[in-house]
Amino acid sequence: KNEVEQSPQNLTAQEGEFITINCSYSVGISALHWLQQHPGGGIVSLFMLSSGKKKHGRLIATINIQEKHSSLHITASHPRDSAVYICAVKPLRGTASKLTFGTGTRLQVTL
Amino acid sequence: DGGITQSPKYLFRKEGQNVTLSCEQNLNHDAMYWYRQDPGQGLRLIYYSQIVNDFQKGDIAEGYSVSREKKESFPLTVTSAQKNPTAFYLCASKDNVNTGELFFGEGSRLTVL
Numbered sequence: 001k002n003e004v005e006q007s008p009q010n011l012t013a014q015e016g017e018f019i020t021i022n023c024s025y026s027v028g029i030s031a032l033h034w035l036q037q038h039p040g041g042g043i044v045s046l047f048m049l050s051s052g053k054k055k056h057g058r059l060i061a062t063i064n065i066q067e068k069h070s071s072l073h074i075t076a077s078h079p080r081d082s083a084v085y086i087c088a089v090k091p092l093r094g095t096a097s098k099l100t101f102g103t104g105t106r107l108q109v110t111l
Numbered sequence: 112d113g114g115i116t117q118s119p120k121y122l123f124r125k126e127g128q129n130v131t132l133s134c135e136q137n138l139n140h141d142a143m144y145w146y147r148q149d150p151g152q153g154l155r156l157i158y159y160s161q162i163v164n165d166f167q168k169g170d171i172a173e174g175y176s177v178s179r180e181k182k183e184s185f186p187l188t189v190t191s192a193q194k195n196p197t198a199f200y201l202c203a204s205k206d207n208v209n210t211g212e213l214f215f216g217e218g219s220r221l222t223v224l
Binding site: 002041044045086103 | 151212213214216220
């Protein structure tokens with residue numbers, strides 16, 4: 001079992017829909033990252049959080065440390081949101097530099 | 112604009128050849144990382160460096176080598192000892208090893224012919 005599990009693996013939505021991507025992890029963590037990978041391959045960091053909730057524009061990230069679960073929400077989705085969304089965690093144990101990555105959720109938003 | 116530049120974006124190599132992927136950052140970040148991405152798998156750490164003239168092996172360092180002679184540069188050499196080098200390689204940097212947002216380059220896709 002992977003330490004970081006994302007669901008769903010693939011998601012298709014129509015423009016305007018509210019989208020939720022989930023991330024569950026099995027180890028104690030000090031931080032969780034949400035990343036966005038564009039079709040060309042480049043990755044952009046969306047959020048880094050260790051508790052509660054963060055919001056940036058139409059994106060909202062929440063984390064529940066006790067339940068070892070995080071969600072990424074996209075409100076009023078748009079075709080430009082089409083990308084792979086990756087969850088990564090920084091375990092409490094292990095080297096300071098090591099992140100464990102999920103395999104990503106591929107989102108396609110259609111008109 | 113500050114950021115990370117990887118080059119080349121696409122690279123083809125024959126079996127038995129060493130190739131070097133460039134990663135340059137002008138963010139004044141101390142920590143730099145090399146990851147490998149394969150289809151259906153999460154990113155895996157190859158090497159990382161927390162400070163100039165120092166670097167550490169990640170989870171899949173075999174067949175790879177790095178150097179960190181300057182703060183802004185962290186090149187990765189894929190040697191002929193790497194048995195399955197065809198992959199997408201991503202370089203990243205962070206301001207502080209323990210905290211801070213990760214910044215990624217656009218990646219380099221290596222194909223072995």
